[in-house]
Amino acid sequence: MHEEDAEEHAGKRGACRAGRGRNPRKGQAGASNGTVKRGTDYPEQLQLMEAVVGRENMFKALRRVESNQGAAGVDGMPVTGLRGYLKVHWPSIKEQLLEGRYEPAAVRAVEIPKPGGRGVRVLGIPTVVDRLIEQALHQVIQPLFEPQFSESSYGFRAGRSAHQAVCQAREYVAQGRR
Numbered sequence: 001m002h003e004e005d006a007e008e009h010a011g012k013r014g015a016c017r018a019g020r021g022r023n024p025r026k027g028q029a030g031a032s033n034g035t036v037k038r039g040t041d042y043p044e045q046l047q048l049m050e051a052v053v054g055r056e057n058m059f060k061a062l063r064r065v066e067s068n069q070g071a072a073g074v075d076g077m078p079v080t081g082l083r084g085y086l087k088v089h090w091p092s093i094k095e096q097l098l099e100g101r102y103e104p105a106a107v108r109a110v111e112i113p114k115p116g117g118r119g120v121r122v123l124g125i126p127t128v129v130d131r132l133i134e135q136a137l138h139q140v141i142q143p144l145f146e147p148q149f150s151e152s153s154y155g156f157r158a159g160r161s162a163h164q165a166v167c168q169a170r171e172y173v174a175q176g177r178r
Contacts, residue, residue: 046098051140053094061136062086065128073127074108082128093129104130
C-alpha cells in the first residue's frame with residue numbers, strides 16, 4: 001500500500017487511537033494445519049502434536065469454533081453438527097493427525113463484493129473440522145512464537161491491526177525518524 005493510500009485508508013477510520021485491533025480476543029487468529037509423522041527425528045514435534053490433540057486443548061478449540069459460528073465448508077457441515085460428528089469420527093481424526101496422515105479438505109470459495117462496487121474478493125471457507133484443528137494448533141503454537149515477535153510487528157497478531165501499524169508509522173515519522 002502506498003503512503004498516500006495508507007493515509008487515506010486510516011483517515012476513513014478516524015484518528016489514531018489505542019485499541020484492541022481486529023482480533024480483540026487473545027488468540028483469535030487461525031493457524032495452518034501441520035502434522036508430524038511418527039518415527040521422525042524430532043520428538044519435540046510429536047510432543048507438540050500430542051498437546052494439540054489433548055482433550056483439554058481440543059475442548060477449548062471446539063468451544064471457540066462453536067462460538068465463532070461461521071459458514072459450512074465444502075462438506076456442507078454446519079458448526080452445529082460438529083460435536084455429533086466428532087463423537088463418531090474423533091478417534092480416527094486424532095490417529096491421522098498423530099501419524100501425519102491427516103489431509104485437510106479443500107476450502108469453499110465465496111466471492112465477497114468490495115465496497116463501492118470495485119469488484120469482488122474471494123474468501124476461502126475451511127470445513128468446520130479443519131477450523132477445529134487449526135484452532136487447536138493455534139492454541140498450542142501461538143504462545144511459543146508470540147514472545148519472539150518484534151513490538152513493531154502488527155500483521156495477523158491478536159489485539160493488533162493494520163490501522164494501528166499505520167498510526168505507529170506516522171508517530172515514528174512525526175518524531176523525525178526515517
